[in-house]
Amino acid sequence: MPFIRSRLKTPGQRPSTLKSGRPIMDKAVVTALFKKDVLHLIKTKNLLLTLIIVPLIFSTVIPAALSGFVLFSDVKSMMDPAMLQMMDKMTAGLNAGEIHSLNEKFLYVFTNFLYPSLFLLIPIITSSAIAANSFAGEKERRTLESLLFSPITIKELFAGKLLASFLPSAAVSLASFILSGTVINTASYILMGHLIFPSAKWLVLILVLSPLVMIMTILLNIMISAKVKTYQEAQNIGGIIVLPVIGMLIGQFSGLFLLGIELMLILSLLVLLLNLFLFNRVLKYNNRNSLFENQIG
Template identity: 50%
Template sequence: MGTYISKALIKKDLKDIFRSKTLLVTMIIIPIVFSVIFPSVVLGGALLFDAEKIAGDDGQKLIDALLTSTKGDEFASYTLEQQIIYMFINFILPTLFLLVPIITAMTVAGNSFVGEKENRTLESLLFSPISIKTLFLSKILASLIPPLFVSIISFVVCGVIINSLGYPLFGELIFPSGNWLALITCLSPMVILLSVLLNILISARVRTYQEAQNLGGIIVLPVIAMMIGQVSGLFLLGVQLIILISVGILIVNLLLWSTISKNNDRYVLFEKQIH
Protein backbone atom coordinates (compact mmCIF):
# COMPACT_ATOMS: atom_id res chain seq x y z
CA MET A 1 0.00 0.00 0.00
CA GLY A 2 2.81 2.41 0.95
CA THR A 3 4.64 1.80 -2.34
CA TYR A 4 1.47 2.38 -4.36
CA ILE A 5 0.76 5.65 -2.53
CA SER A 6 4.38 6.72 -2.97
CA LYS A 7 4.26 6.17 -6.74
CA ALA A 8 0.94 7.98 -6.97
CA LEU A 9 2.35 10.90 -4.98
CA ILE A 10 5.42 11.15 -7.23
CA LYS A 11 3.22 11.16 -10.35
CA LYS A 12 0.95 13.81 -8.82
CA ASP A 13 3.89 16.03 -7.89
CA LEU A 14 5.42 15.73 -11.37
CA LYS A 15 2.10 16.68 -12.96
CA ASP A 16 1.81 19.67 -10.61
CA ILE A 17 5.34 20.77 -11.52
CA PHE A 18 4.70 20.72 -15.25
CA ARG A 19 1.32 22.42 -14.80
CA SER A 20 2.89 25.35 -12.95
CA LYS A 21 3.80 28.21 -15.29
CA THR A 22 6.21 29.67 -12.73
CA LEU A 23 8.17 26.44 -12.39
CA LEU A 24 8.19 25.82 -16.14
CA VAL A 25 9.45 29.32 -16.92
CA THR A 26 12.28 28.87 -14.41
CA MET A 27 13.24 25.47 -15.86
CA ILE A 28 13.39 27.01 -19.34
CA ILE A 29 14.90 30.46 -18.76
CA ILE A 30 17.75 29.49 -16.40
CA PRO A 31 19.23 26.82 -18.73
CA ILE A 32 18.94 29.18 -21.71
CA VAL A 33 20.88 31.89 -19.86
CA PHE A 34 23.75 29.73 -18.58
CA SER A 35 23.90 27.00 -21.24
CA VAL A 36 23.09 28.95 -24.41
CA ILE A 37 23.53 32.70 -24.00
CA PHE A 38 26.76 32.76 -21.96
CA PRO A 39 28.83 30.40 -24.16
CA SER A 40 27.34 31.89 -27.34
CA VAL A 41 28.24 35.46 -26.33
CA VAL A 42 31.80 34.60 -25.28
CA LEU A 43 32.65 32.33 -28.22
CA GLY A 44 30.72 34.42 -30.73
CA GLY A 45 32.45 37.54 -29.43
CA ALA A 46 35.84 35.88 -29.80
CA LEU A 47 35.06 35.15 -33.45
CA LEU A 48 34.07 38.77 -34.11
CA PHE A 49 36.50 40.72 -31.91
CA ASP A 50 40.15 40.53 -30.88
CA ALA A 51 40.03 39.12 -27.35
CA GLU A 52 43.80 39.53 -27.01
CA LYS A 53 43.59 43.31 -27.39
CA ILE A 54 40.61 43.51 -25.04
CA ALA A 55 42.40 41.50 -22.33
CA GLY A 56 45.70 43.40 -22.57
CA ASP A 57 48.66 42.80 -20.24
CA ASP A 58 46.46 42.26 -17.19
CA GLY A 59 44.65 39.48 -19.01
CA GLN A 60 47.94 37.80 -19.87
CA LYS A 61 49.09 37.93 -16.24
CA LEU A 62 45.80 36.44 -15.01
CA ILE A 63 45.89 33.64 -17.55
CA ASP A 64 49.51 32.80 -16.72
CA ALA A 65 48.73 32.72 -13.00
CA LEU A 66 45.67 30.52 -13.43
CA LEU A 67 46.43 28.00 -16.13
CA THR A 68 50.06 27.75 -17.26
CA SER A 69 51.03 25.35 -14.48
CA THR A 70 47.86 23.34 -15.07
CA LYS A 71 48.13 22.70 -18.80
CA GLY A 72 51.91 22.80 -19.24
CA ASP A 73 53.30 22.69 -22.77
CA GLU A 74 49.89 22.06 -24.34
CA PHE A 75 48.40 25.20 -22.87
CA ALA A 76 51.55 27.25 -23.49
CA SER A 77 51.12 26.61 -27.22
CA TYR A 78 47.78 28.45 -27.21
CA THR A 79 47.51 32.12 -28.15
CA LEU A 80 46.31 34.55 -25.49
CA GLU A 81 42.89 34.60 -27.16
CA GLN A 82 42.67 30.80 -27.00
CA GLN A 83 43.85 30.83 -23.37
CA ILE A 84 41.13 33.30 -22.40
CA ILE A 85 38.43 31.24 -24.12
CA TYR A 86 39.78 27.98 -22.71
CA MET A 87 39.80 29.41 -19.18
CA PHE A 88 36.21 30.60 -19.49
CA ILE A 89 34.89 27.39 -21.08
CA ASN A 90 36.60 24.92 -18.75
CA PHE A 91 36.81 26.77 -15.44
CA ILE A 92 34.42 29.73 -15.20
CA LEU A 93 31.51 28.35 -17.22
CA PRO A 94 31.29 25.01 -15.34
CA THR A 95 30.92 26.99 -12.11
CA LEU A 96 28.17 29.11 -13.64
CA PHE A 97 26.57 25.96 -15.07
CA LEU A 98 26.05 24.68 -11.51
CA LEU A 99 23.43 27.39 -11.10
CA VAL A 100 21.23 25.53 -13.61
CA PRO A 101 20.64 22.42 -11.44
CA ILE A 102 20.77 24.42 -8.20
CA ILE A 103 18.12 26.99 -9.14
CA THR A 104 15.95 24.39 -10.87
CA ALA A 105 16.08 22.05 -7.88
CA MET A 106 15.54 24.94 -5.46
CA THR A 107 12.46 26.09 -7.36
CA VAL A 108 10.91 22.63 -7.64
CA ALA A 109 11.72 21.36 -4.13
CA GLY A 110 10.77 24.65 -2.50
CA ASN A 111 7.24 24.13 -3.77
CA SER A 112 6.91 20.54 -2.52
CA PHE A 113 5.29 20.88 0.91
CA VAL A 114 4.50 24.58 0.56
CA GLY A 115 2.36 23.79 -2.49
CA GLU A 116 0.40 21.24 -0.47
CA LYS A 117 -0.09 23.79 2.32
CA GLU A 118 -1.22 26.56 -0.02
CA ASN A 119 -3.65 24.17 -1.74
CA ARG A 120 -4.83 22.82 1.64
CA THR A 121 -4.06 19.24 0.58
CA LEU A 122 -1.34 18.44 3.13
CA GLU A 123 -3.90 17.37 5.72
CA SER A 124 -5.20 14.56 3.51
CA LEU A 125 -1.62 13.34 2.97
CA LEU A 126 -0.96 13.30 6.70
CA PHE A 127 -4.04 11.14 7.29
CA SER A 128 -3.15 8.71 4.49
CA PRO A 129 -1.63 5.29 5.36
CA ILE A 130 1.94 6.33 4.52
CA SER A 131 4.90 6.83 6.85
CA ILE A 132 6.48 10.27 7.17
CA LYS A 133 9.79 8.90 5.89
CA THR A 134 8.06 7.53 2.79
CA LEU A 135 6.23 10.83 2.32
CA PHE A 136 9.49 12.77 2.39
CA LEU A 137 11.22 10.22 0.16
CA SER A 138 8.42 10.55 -2.41
CA LYS A 139 8.72 14.33 -2.35
CA ILE A 140 12.50 14.09 -2.74
CA LEU A 141 12.29 11.71 -5.72
CA ALA A 142 9.67 13.85 -7.44
CA SER A 143 11.85 16.93 -6.93
CA LEU A 144 15.00 15.20 -8.21
CA ILE A 145 13.69 14.16 -11.63
CA PRO A 146 13.13 17.60 -13.28
CA PRO A 147 16.51 19.16 -12.32
CA LEU A 148 18.41 16.01 -13.33
CA PHE A 149 16.65 16.02 -16.70
CA VAL A 150 17.21 19.77 -17.20
CA SER A 151 20.87 19.42 -16.19
CA ILE A 152 21.58 16.67 -18.73
CA ILE A 153 19.77 18.46 -21.56
CA SER A 154 21.58 21.71 -20.72
CA PHE A 155 24.93 19.89 -20.71
CA VAL A 156 24.31 18.48 -24.19
CA VAL A 157 23.09 21.79 -25.63
CA CYS A 158 26.00 23.66 -24.06
CA GLY A 159 28.43 21.14 -25.54
CA VAL A 160 26.99 21.51 -29.03
CA ILE A 161 27.33 25.30 -28.84
CA ILE A 162 30.87 25.19 -27.44
CA ASN A 163 32.14 22.77 -30.08
CA SER A 164 30.31 24.50 -32.93
CA LEU A 165 31.64 27.97 -32.11
CA GLY A 166 34.91 26.85 -30.57
CA TYR A 167 36.17 24.68 -33.42
CA PRO A 168 37.04 27.65 -35.69
CA LEU A 169 39.09 29.11 -32.81
CA PHE A 170 40.94 25.96 -31.71
CA GLY A 171 40.83 23.70 -34.75
CA GLU A 172 39.69 20.88 -32.46
CA LEU A 173 36.82 19.91 -30.16
CA ILE A 174 37.37 21.29 -26.67
CA PHE A 175 34.23 19.87 -25.03
CA PRO A 176 33.80 17.91 -22.84
CA SER A 177 36.98 18.36 -20.81
CA GLY A 178 37.78 16.40 -17.65
CA ASN A 179 36.32 19.22 -15.58
CA TRP A 180 32.99 19.03 -17.40
CA LEU A 181 32.80 15.24 -17.13
CA ALA A 182 33.55 15.33 -13.40
CA LEU A 183 30.99 18.07 -12.94
CA ILE A 184 28.11 16.39 -14.78
CA THR A 185 28.73 12.90 -13.33
CA CYS A 186 29.74 13.76 -9.75
CA LEU A 187 29.24 17.34 -8.62
CA SER A 188 25.98 18.20 -10.38
CA PRO A 189 23.99 15.20 -9.01
CA MET A 190 25.33 15.84 -5.49
CA VAL A 191 24.48 19.55 -5.71
CA ILE A 192 20.98 18.74 -7.00
CA LEU A 193 20.39 16.33 -4.12
CA LEU A 194 21.72 18.90 -1.63
CA SER A 195 19.44 21.60 -3.00
CA VAL A 196 16.44 19.26 -2.97
CA LEU A 197 17.03 18.01 0.58
CA LEU A 198 17.66 21.48 1.96
CA ASN A 199 14.67 23.06 0.23
CA ILE A 200 12.28 20.23 1.12
CA LEU A 201 13.34 20.54 4.74
CA ILE A 202 12.68 24.28 4.54
CA SER A 203 9.43 23.79 2.61
CA ALA A 204 8.10 21.54 5.37
CA ARG A 205 8.78 24.23 7.98
CA VAL A 206 7.62 27.46 6.33
CA ARG A 207 4.17 28.57 5.23
CA THR A 208 4.64 30.27 1.86
CA TYR A 209 6.58 29.61 -1.34
CA GLN A 210 8.30 33.00 -1.06
CA GLU A 211 9.67 32.10 2.38
CA ALA A 212 10.98 28.80 1.03
CA GLN A 213 12.74 30.54 -1.87
CA ASN A 214 14.30 33.20 0.35
CA LEU A 215 15.77 30.66 2.76
CA GLY A 216 16.72 28.08 0.12
CA GLY A 217 18.61 30.65 -1.92
CA ILE A 218 21.58 30.49 0.46
CA ILE A 219 22.86 27.45 -1.46
CA VAL A 220 23.80 29.77 -4.34
CA LEU A 221 26.40 31.59 -2.22
CA PRO A 222 29.09 28.85 -2.34
CA VAL A 223 28.87 28.83 -6.15
CA ILE A 224 29.46 32.57 -6.24
CA ALA A 225 32.41 32.11 -3.85
CA MET A 226 33.91 29.43 -6.14
CA MET A 227 33.63 31.72 -9.15
CA ILE A 228 35.26 34.64 -7.32
CA GLY A 229 38.03 32.35 -6.06
CA GLN A 230 38.89 31.22 -9.57
CA VAL A 231 38.75 34.68 -11.17
CA SER A 232 40.95 36.09 -8.39
CA GLY A 233 43.48 33.28 -8.88
CA LEU A 234 43.07 31.69 -5.44
CA PHE A 235 42.39 28.22 -6.85
CA LEU A 236 41.28 26.28 -9.92
CA LEU A 237 38.25 24.02 -10.00
CA GLY A 238 40.06 21.01 -11.45
CA VAL A 239 38.95 17.38 -11.60
CA GLN A 240 40.43 16.40 -8.23
CA LEU A 241 38.89 19.37 -6.44
CA ILE A 242 35.51 18.71 -8.08
CA ILE A 243 35.56 15.10 -6.86
CA LEU A 244 36.67 16.19 -3.39
CA ILE A 245 33.84 18.73 -3.18
CA SER A 246 31.39 16.06 -4.40
CA VAL A 247 32.44 13.71 -1.59
CA GLY A 248 32.04 16.52 0.94
CA ILE A 249 28.54 17.31 -0.35
CA LEU A 250 27.65 13.59 -0.24
CA ILE A 251 28.46 13.58 3.49
CA VAL A 252 26.33 16.69 4.00
CA ASN A 253 23.48 15.03 2.08
CA LEU A 254 23.61 11.98 4.34
CA LEU A 255 23.45 14.23 7.40
CA LEU A 256 20.51 16.15 5.93
CA TRP A 257 18.61 12.94 5.17
CA SER A 258 19.25 11.76 8.73
CA THR A 259 17.90 15.08 10.03
CA ILE A 260 14.82 14.85 7.81
CA SER A 261 14.13 11.27 8.91
CA LYS A 262 14.44 11.97 12.63
CA ASN A 263 13.10 15.48 13.14
CA ASN A 264 9.85 15.43 11.19
CA ASP A 265 6.60 13.88 12.35
CA ARG A 266 2.91 14.18 11.56
CA TYR A 267 2.26 16.54 14.47
CA VAL A 268 4.88 19.07 13.32
CA LEU A 269 3.63 19.01 9.72
CA PHE A 270 0.00 19.24 10.79
CA GLU A 271 0.84 22.19 13.04
CA LYS A 272 2.42 24.00 10.10
CA GLN A 273 -0.68 23.22 8.04
CA ILE A 274 -3.12 24.90 10.38
CA HIS A 275 -1.00 27.91 11.40
Protein backbone atom coordinates in the same frame (compact mmCIF):
# COMPACT_ATOMS: atom_id res chain seq x y z
CA MET B 1 -5.46 10.04 -2.32
CA PRO B 2 -7.70 7.15 -3.51
CA PHE B 3 -4.80 5.11 -4.87
CA ILE B 4 -2.93 5.16 -1.58
CA ARG B 5 -6.02 4.39 0.48
CA SER B 6 -6.79 1.40 -1.71
CA ARG B 7 -3.57 -0.21 -0.54
CA LEU B 8 -4.86 -0.57 3.02
CA LYS B 9 -7.16 -3.15 4.58
CA THR B 10 -8.54 -0.71 7.14
CA PRO B 11 -9.04 3.02 6.42
CA GLY B 12 -6.68 5.21 8.42
CA GLN B 13 -4.55 2.28 9.65
CA ARG B 14 -0.84 3.12 9.93
CA PRO B 15 1.36 1.29 7.40
CA SER B 16 3.81 0.07 10.01
CA THR B 17 1.03 -1.89 11.79
CA LEU B 18 -0.54 -3.57 8.78
CA LYS B 19 -0.99 -7.32 9.03
CA SER B 20 -1.10 -7.63 5.27
CA GLY B 21 2.67 -7.35 5.09
CA ARG B 22 2.77 -3.93 3.44
CA PRO B 23 6.39 -2.67 3.53
CA ILE B 24 7.26 0.54 5.38
CA MET B 25 8.49 2.03 2.08
CA ASP B 26 5.91 1.11 -0.56
CA LYS B 27 7.30 1.80 -4.05
CA ALA B 28 3.81 2.10 -5.52
CA VAL B 29 2.88 4.83 -3.04
CA VAL B 30 6.17 6.67 -3.66
CA THR B 31 5.53 6.46 -7.41
CA ALA B 32 2.01 7.84 -6.95
CA LEU B 33 3.34 10.79 -4.94
CA PHE B 34 6.05 11.36 -7.56
CA LYS B 35 3.54 11.41 -10.42
CA LYS B 36 1.23 13.77 -8.51
CA ASP B 37 4.02 16.30 -7.92
CA VAL B 38 5.35 16.10 -11.48
CA LEU B 39 1.84 16.59 -12.88
CA HIS B 40 1.43 19.69 -10.73
CA LEU B 41 4.85 20.91 -11.87
CA ILE B 42 3.77 20.68 -15.50
CA LYS B 43 0.59 22.63 -14.72
CA THR B 44 2.36 25.40 -12.77
CA LYS B 45 3.30 27.98 -15.39
CA ASN B 46 5.65 30.14 -13.29
CA LEU B 47 7.59 27.13 -12.02
CA LEU B 48 7.78 25.60 -15.48
CA LEU B 49 9.07 28.87 -16.94
CA THR B 50 11.83 28.91 -14.30
CA LEU B 51 12.89 25.42 -15.39
CA ILE B 52 13.06 26.55 -19.03
CA ILE B 53 14.31 30.15 -19.02
CA VAL B 54 17.05 29.94 -16.36
CA PRO B 55 18.76 26.86 -17.89
CA LEU B 56 18.53 28.38 -21.38
CA ILE B 57 20.28 31.55 -20.19
CA PHE B 58 23.11 29.65 -18.51
CA SER B 59 23.48 26.88 -21.10
CA THR B 60 22.90 28.78 -24.34
CA VAL B 61 22.88 32.58 -24.03
CA ILE B 62 26.04 32.94 -21.89
CA PRO B 63 28.16 30.40 -23.86
CA ALA B 64 26.92 31.90 -27.14
CA ALA B 65 27.84 35.42 -26.02
CA LEU B 66 31.32 34.33 -24.94
CA SER B 67 31.75 32.31 -28.13
CA GLY B 68 30.85 35.34 -30.20
CA PHE B 69 33.32 37.38 -28.18
CA VAL B 70 36.27 35.06 -28.87
CA LEU B 71 35.33 34.58 -32.53
CA PHE B 72 34.83 38.21 -33.50
CA SER B 73 36.80 40.30 -30.98
CA ASP B 74 40.41 41.00 -30.10
CA VAL B 75 40.63 39.55 -26.59
CA LYS B 76 44.07 41.02 -25.88
CA SER B 77 42.90 44.61 -26.31
CA MET B 78 40.24 44.10 -23.65
CA MET B 79 42.38 42.34 -21.02
CA ASP B 80 44.46 43.95 -18.30
CA PRO B 81 47.87 42.46 -17.34
CA ALA B 82 46.48 40.79 -14.20
CA MET B 83 43.83 38.96 -16.22
CA LEU B 84 46.40 37.85 -18.80
CA GLN B 85 48.65 36.56 -16.04
CA MET B 86 45.78 34.60 -14.50
CA MET B 87 44.98 33.02 -17.88
CA ASP B 88 48.63 32.01 -18.28
CA LYS B 89 48.48 30.32 -14.88
CA MET B 90 45.30 28.42 -15.79
CA THR B 91 46.76 27.12 -19.05
CA ALA B 92 50.27 26.38 -17.77
CA GLY B 93 49.81 22.61 -18.00
CA LEU B 94 48.76 22.53 -21.65
CA ASN B 95 50.99 21.42 -24.50
CA ALA B 96 52.34 24.23 -26.65
CA GLY B 97 50.50 22.94 -29.73
CA GLU B 98 47.05 22.88 -28.13
CA ILE B 99 46.50 26.66 -28.01
CA HIS B 100 47.85 29.07 -30.64
CA SER B 101 46.25 32.42 -29.79
CA LEU B 102 44.98 34.44 -26.86
CA ASN B 103 41.40 34.05 -28.10
CA GLU B 104 41.79 30.26 -27.98
CA LYS B 105 43.27 30.53 -24.49
CA PHE B 106 40.30 32.64 -23.34
CA LEU B 107 37.80 30.09 -24.69
CA TYR B 108 39.65 27.26 -22.95
CA VAL B 109 39.82 29.12 -19.62
CA PHE B 110 36.14 30.05 -19.75
CA THR B 111 35.07 26.51 -20.63
CA ASN B 112 37.15 24.65 -18.07
CA PHE B 113 37.54 27.05 -15.15
CA LEU B 114 34.90 29.79 -15.06
CA TYR B 115 31.90 28.19 -16.73
CA PRO B 116 31.69 25.03 -14.53
CA SER B 117 30.85 27.19 -11.50
CA LEU B 118 28.21 29.04 -13.50
CA PHE B 119 26.79 25.75 -14.76
CA LEU B 120 26.34 24.53 -11.18
CA LEU B 121 23.72 27.25 -10.77
CA ILE B 122 21.44 25.32 -13.15
CA PRO B 123 20.91 22.23 -10.95
CA ILE B 124 20.84 24.41 -7.83
CA ILE B 125 18.21 26.87 -9.09
CA THR B 126 15.99 24.26 -10.76
CA SER B 127 16.05 21.75 -7.91
CA SER B 128 15.59 24.56 -5.38
CA ALA B 129 12.51 25.90 -7.18
CA ILE B 130 10.88 22.46 -7.39
CA ALA B 131 11.74 21.37 -3.85
CA ALA B 132 10.66 24.69 -2.32
CA ASN B 133 7.25 24.03 -3.82
CA SER B 134 7.07 20.56 -2.25
CA PHE B 135 5.51 21.24 1.13
CA ALA B 136 4.98 25.00 0.91
CA GLY B 137 3.02 24.54 -2.31
CA GLU B 138 0.88 21.84 -0.69
CA LYS B 139 0.12 24.25 2.16
CA GLU B 140 -0.90 27.04 -0.21
CA ARG B 141 -3.21 24.66 -2.07
CA ARG B 142 -4.52 23.27 1.26
CA THR B 143 -3.69 19.71 0.17
CA LEU B 144 -1.00 18.87 2.73
CA GLU B 145 -3.64 18.14 5.38
CA SER B 146 -5.21 15.41 3.27
CA LEU B 147 -1.76 13.92 2.64
CA LEU B 148 -1.00 13.86 6.37
CA PHE B 149 -4.31 12.17 7.15
CA SER B 150 -3.80 9.59 4.40
CA PRO B 151 -2.22 6.27 5.45
CA ILE B 152 1.28 6.91 4.13
CA THR B 153 4.53 7.01 6.07
CA ILE B 154 6.66 10.12 6.41
CA LYS B 155 9.46 8.22 4.64
CA GLU B 156 7.20 7.61 1.64
CA LEU B 157 6.12 11.25 1.63
CA PHE B 158 9.70 12.54 1.60
CA ALA B 159 10.90 9.89 -0.87
CA GLY B 160 8.16 10.83 -3.34
CA LYS B 161 8.96 14.52 -3.08
CA LEU B 162 12.71 13.90 -3.30
CA LEU B 163 12.27 11.97 -6.55
CA ALA B 164 9.82 14.56 -7.92
CA SER B 165 12.48 17.23 -7.40
CA PHE B 166 15.59 15.26 -8.38
CA LEU B 167 14.55 13.58 -11.65
CA PRO B 168 13.19 16.72 -13.41
CA SER B 169 16.22 18.71 -12.22
CA ALA B 170 18.58 15.99 -13.46
CA ALA B 171 16.82 15.97 -16.84
CA VAL B 172 17.11 19.76 -17.13
CA SER B 173 20.80 19.63 -16.15
CA LEU B 174 21.55 16.93 -18.73
CA ALA B 175 19.75 18.88 -21.46
CA SER B 176 21.67 22.02 -20.44
CA PHE B 177 24.94 20.06 -20.56
CA ILE B 178 24.20 18.97 -24.14
CA LEU B 179 23.16 22.47 -25.23
CA SER B 180 26.18 24.19 -23.71
CA GLY B 181 28.49 21.55 -25.16
CA THR B 182 27.03 22.11 -28.61
CA VAL B 183 27.59 25.88 -28.42
CA ILE B 184 31.13 25.58 -27.01
CA ASN B 185 32.23 22.88 -29.45
CA THR B 186 30.89 24.87 -32.39
CA ALA B 187 33.01 27.84 -31.34
CA SER B 188 36.09 25.72 -30.58
CA TYR B 189 35.89 23.90 -33.92
CA ILE B 190 35.63 27.20 -35.82
CA LEU B 191 38.43 28.81 -33.81
CA MET B 192 40.77 25.91 -33.06
CA GLY B 193 39.82 23.17 -35.51
CA HIS B 194 38.99 20.63 -32.80
CA LEU B 195 36.51 20.02 -29.95
CA ILE B 196 37.34 20.90 -26.33
CA PHE B 197 34.13 19.79 -24.60
CA PRO B 198 33.61 17.78 -22.45
CA SER B 199 36.91 17.54 -20.60
CA ALA B 200 37.55 15.11 -17.72
CA LYS B 201 36.68 17.95 -15.34
CA TRP B 202 33.25 18.32 -16.93
CA LEU B 203 32.57 14.60 -16.65
CA VAL B 204 33.30 14.75 -12.91
CA LEU B 205 31.05 17.79 -12.65
CA ILE B 206 28.04 16.34 -14.48
CA LEU B 207 28.29 12.76 -13.20
CA VAL B 208 29.42 13.28 -9.60
CA LEU B 209 29.31 16.81 -8.20
CA SER B 210 26.13 18.05 -9.89
CA PRO B 211 23.87 15.15 -8.73
CA LEU B 212 25.22 15.44 -5.18
CA VAL B 213 24.64 19.21 -5.16
CA MET B 214 21.10 18.65 -6.44
CA ILE B 215 20.35 16.21 -3.62
CA MET B 216 21.80 18.62 -1.06
CA THR B 217 19.71 21.48 -2.44
CA ILE B 218 16.55 19.38 -2.45
CA LEU B 219 17.02 18.11 1.10
CA LEU B 220 17.66 21.61 2.43
CA ASN B 221 14.65 23.01 0.59
CA ILE B 222 12.36 20.19 1.72
CA MET B 223 13.34 20.89 5.33
CA ILE B 224 12.76 24.61 4.81
CA SER B 225 9.48 24.30 2.92
CA ALA B 226 8.13 21.90 5.54
CA LYS B 227 8.48 24.68 8.11
CA VAL B 228 7.33 27.81 6.26
CA LYS B 229 3.86 28.68 5.03
CA THR B 230 4.32 29.95 1.46
CA TYR B 231 6.26 28.89 -1.62
CA GLN B 232 7.78 32.36 -2.00
CA GLU B 233 9.07 32.31 1.57
CA ALA B 234 10.61 28.87 1.07
CA GLN B 235 12.24 29.93 -2.20
CA ASN B 236 13.69 33.11 -0.69
CA ILE B 237 15.30 31.23 2.20
CA GLY B 238 16.48 28.41 -0.08
CA GLY B 239 18.12 30.95 -2.39
CA ILE B 240 20.95 31.28 0.12
CA ILE B 241 22.32 28.00 -1.30
CA VAL B 242 23.67 29.83 -4.38
CA LEU B 243 26.06 31.91 -2.23
CA PRO B 244 28.82 29.23 -2.05
CA VAL B 245 28.79 28.98 -5.86
CA ILE B 246 29.14 32.76 -6.15
CA GLY B 247 32.03 32.47 -3.70
CA MET B 248 33.65 29.88 -5.99
CA LEU B 249 33.34 32.27 -8.94
CA ILE B 250 34.88 35.14 -6.98
CA GLY B 251 37.69 32.90 -5.76
CA GLN B 252 38.58 31.88 -9.30
CA PHE B 253 38.32 35.38 -10.76
CA SER B 254 40.61 36.66 -8.01
CA GLY B 255 43.09 33.84 -8.56
CA LEU B 256 42.64 32.55 -5.01
CA PHE B 257 42.16 28.98 -6.25
CA LEU B 258 41.40 26.99 -9.41
CA LEU B 259 38.51 24.56 -9.67
CA GLY B 260 40.38 21.45 -10.82
CA ILE B 261 39.42 17.78 -10.76
CA GLU B 262 41.01 17.23 -7.35
CA LEU B 263 39.05 20.10 -5.78
CA MET B 264 35.84 18.87 -7.42
CA LEU B 265 36.32 15.40 -5.94
CA ILE B 266 37.01 16.88 -2.50
CA LEU B 267 33.87 19.04 -2.79
CA SER B 268 31.89 15.98 -3.90
CA LEU B 269 33.02 14.04 -0.83
CA LEU B 270 32.09 16.92 1.48
CA VAL B 271 28.67 17.31 -0.15
CA LEU B 272 28.11 13.54 0.11
CA LEU B 273 28.79 13.63 3.86
CA LEU B 274 26.49 16.64 4.22
CA ASN B 275 23.77 14.80 2.28
CA LEU B 276 23.97 11.82 4.63
CA PHE B 277 23.56 14.16 7.59
CA LEU B 278 20.67 16.05 5.97
CA PHE B 279 18.90 12.86 4.92
CA ASN B 280 19.06 11.60 8.47
CA ARG B 281 17.67 14.94 9.70
CA VAL B 282 14.85 14.87 7.16
CA LEU B 283 13.72 11.45 8.37
CA LYS B 284 14.04 12.23 12.08
CA TYR B 285 13.34 15.94 12.46
CA ASN B 286 10.08 16.04 10.51
CA ASN B 287 7.13 14.03 11.75
CA ARG B 288 3.43 13.88 11.04
CA ASN B 289 2.44 15.98 14.05
CA SER B 290 4.91 18.81 13.40
CA LEU B 291 3.96 18.96 9.73
CA PHE B 292 0.28 19.12 10.67
CA GLU B 293 0.92 21.89 13.20
CA ASN B 294 2.70 23.91 10.52
CA GLN B 295 -0.16 23.25 8.12
CA ILE B 296 -2.79 24.73 10.42
CA GLY B 297 -0.49 27.34 12.04
